Amino acid sequence: MTTVPILVFQIAAVVAVILIAFFILRGGGARHQAIQRILLVLFVVGAAVSVFFPQLLTWLARLVGIGRGTDLLLYVLVIAFLGFAASTYRRSRQLEGQITELSRQIALLGAKKPPSDDRGV
């Protein structure tokens, strides 16, 4: 039966997504960026190779228990997209934090200094 290996792959894919989202992307900094770029290069090379040797993709798909190469491509694409979404989210949170700190300093610079006497503001 082919349905059981597909289920195995699906579970593996979901686990991979969760791992990507929580561990690699939380690592941060240059290491995280390097891993992301390696994955991107691998993906590009894989995509280019599959254009010339489509049977290679099908062979790989059979190896992990998926019927067709296009299905494998789709799954990998979904995982890659979720990884991208997670890393973009993380990056935008980072930027938000920096903008907040900048705006806060601007706000505090423009404010009246606290009064030094006891008569209130």
Place this chain on the structure above:
Amino acid sequence: MWETGQMPRTWVVIPMYNEGRVIEDVVAEVRRTFPYVVCVDDGSSDESAEAAGAAGAVVVRHPINMGQGAALQTGFDYALSDPAMTEVVTFDADGQHQVADAVGMVQKLRDEDLDVVIGSRFLDERTEVARLRKVILKTAAVYTRWTSGMALTDAHNGLRAIDRGLLQRLRLRQNRMAHASELVDQIGAARVKWAEYPTHIIYSEYSKAKGQSLLNSVNILFELIFR
């Protein structure tokens, strides 16, 4: 605690965003008891800043809208820039909090030498809370107990009194509404002396319209998980 011989000075921190209709009355009411009020204007597009200033508050203006958590932290930074500040009170701009409650909380903070007093609308029967809101707030309290180890009855009450020493150790990074849980987490991690205080929250038509949609609890949860 303050140094001996020095007058205690409470700063009331009021984050506000487009509260022009009510903020002047709220600030005036607060200032009858607490003369030191800082309103953090979170990029309002109405006349909130002018109204708060007219009522005698110090106004710190965010150039852009960033959220209530960001505004609170800015207010904390401002209060900390005053060396005479002994504690802060966080107070909502929409007038749903009672100044009398704030007074009681500061009194409790000083009398019992606590680090923080947190308001709770569930310690007595005064506050009428809609059933669904109550369920969500109770769930949030359980979640907070689980993450922070603090057995709070109300995790999302905007009325708090925080001692200077603890304030220096807090740093809110959740810009939006998840800051309430974040604040409790940081207080829990600091292992300080805390207490709850029964507060009466009045849900006026205005505060209901301005208040959070219950759906926002989904956003809060998301922001807490994917911080």
